[in-house]
Amino acid sequence: MESEGAVVELVDLSKTYRGRRGGVHAVRNVSISVGAGEVYGFLGPNGAGKSTTIRMLLGLIAPTGGEVRLFGEALRSNPRTLRRVGSLVDGGAFYPFLSGRRNLQVLARTHGGEGADARIDPLLEQVGLAHAAERRVKGYSTGMRQRLGVAAALLHDPDLVILDEPVNGLDAAGIQEMRMLIRNLCDEQGKTVFLSSHLLHEVQQVCDRVAIISRGEIVREATIAELLRQDEGLRIEASPLAMAQSALEGRWAVEPDGGAIRVAATQEEAPEVVRRLVGAGVDVFGLAPERRNLEEVFLSITQEDPDA
Numbered sequence: 001m002e003s004e005g006a007v008v009e010l011v012d013l014s015k016t017y018r019g020r021r022g023g024v025h026a027v028r029n030v031s032i033s034v035g036a037g038e039v040y041g042f043l044g045p046n047g048a049g050k051s052t053t054i055r056m057l058l059g060l061i062a063p064t065g066g067e068v069r070l071f072g073e074a075l076r077s078n079p080r081t082l083r084r085v086g087s088l089v090d091g092g093a094f095y096p097f098l099s100g101r102r103n104l105q106v107l108a109r110t111h112g113g114e115g116a117d118a119r120i121d122p123l124l125e126q127v128g129l130a131h132a133a134e135r136r137v138k139g140y141s142t143g144m145r146q147r148l149g150v151a152a153a154l155l156h157d158p159d160l161v162i163l164d165e166p167v168n169g170l171d172a173a174g175i176q177e178m179r180m181l182i183r184n185l186c187d188e189q190g191k192t193v194f195l196s197s198h199l200l201h202e203v204q205q206v207c208d209r210v211a212i213i214s215r216g217e218i219v220r221e222a223t224i225a226e227l228l229r230q231d232e233g234l235r236i237e238a239s240p241l242a243m244a245q246s247a248l249e250g251r252w253a254v255e256p257d258g259g260a261i262r263v264a265a266t267q268e269e270a271p272e273v274v275r276r277l278v279g280a281g282v283d284v285f286g287l288a289p290e291r292r293n294l295e296e297v298f299l300s301i302t303q304e305d306p307d308a
């Protein structure tokens with residue numbers, strides 16, 4: 001994506017935590033660009049470096065290398081751009097003995113900016129908490145707190161919304177509601193959303209584009225459709241298998257798959273695959289298109305690390 005008009009740009013961003021026993025390279029040379037109006041997913045297993053990246057994005061910790069740019073400006077030289085950013089990190093912090101509405105009123109006064117009070121009721125409605133607005137947060141479920149957290153993040157009407165693991169701890173219904181809420185922020189309100197998750201399924205459902213981070217490094221950045229397309233393949237039963245494999249290698253990636261082989265070719269390329277096999281004197285018994293689900297793609301990407 002062009003960096004022009006990018007809402008978030010991470011340029012060679014790195015973070016090394018210094019400890020007594022040397023440094024932890026939590027984030028290494030991460031470069032991504034998020035365009036206006038996108039829902040962008042930052043996906044990775046636990047400990048991959050997602051929270052560290054988000055903390056740098058929000059100016060909460062300083063990078064040891066590289067730069068965060070928001071709305072075209074370096075965060076370091078213009079922290080005021082953070083006024084256009086709303087965030088939900090660690091599920092949000094609220095006064096347990098105050099109601100949901102009262103909590104938002106307190107926040108609106110401290111850093112909601114102009115017109116924040118008037119936004120409270122529509123926001124409670126939007127996050128599905130209008131019915132529970134007068135109840136103490138103490139009695140809220142995890143899902144309700146998360147949704148109140150999203151309302152709090154939206155109080156000052158930000159253009160960019162950053163959500164750290166927004167579906168963590170939610171049940172199936174809560175996940176569904178959060179998903180709709182996030183899509184709505186983008187589709188109806190034109191906001192840009194950057195979210196982190198270790199749950200692939202969630203990212204697949206809600207994001208336009210994802211970066212997969214593993215051990216502090218981006219291992220793949222793609223649209224969900226691209227990720228799936230890259231993993232189209234053909235499962236071929238043929239004999240002798242070794243001959244089949246050598247007839248196709250060099251043109252496509254081939255790997256053994258039980259008593260068959262898996263060829264990284266598209267369905268459109270199937271006739272060419274068969275011609276090559278027959279030309280090499282291989283008997284073909286079966287050929288079937290095979291699409292790995294994103295779960296498998298994710299696992300194969302994050303496990304490509306030779307140290308894994």
Ligand SMILES: Nc1ncnc2c1ncn2[C@@H]1O[C@H](COP(=O)(O)OP(=O)(O)OP(=O)(O)O)[C@@H](O)[C@H]1O
Nearest residue numbers: 017024026044045046047048049050051052053198
């Ligand atoms: N304050 C810190 N001091 C030292 N090391 C840290 C610190 N914070 C995080 N780390 C280390 O940096 C690496 C990345 O952690 P980070 O919390 O960013 O990952 P994550 O992808 O958000 O994982 P999780 O989903 O488990 O929070 C991990 O190895 C972690 O142990």
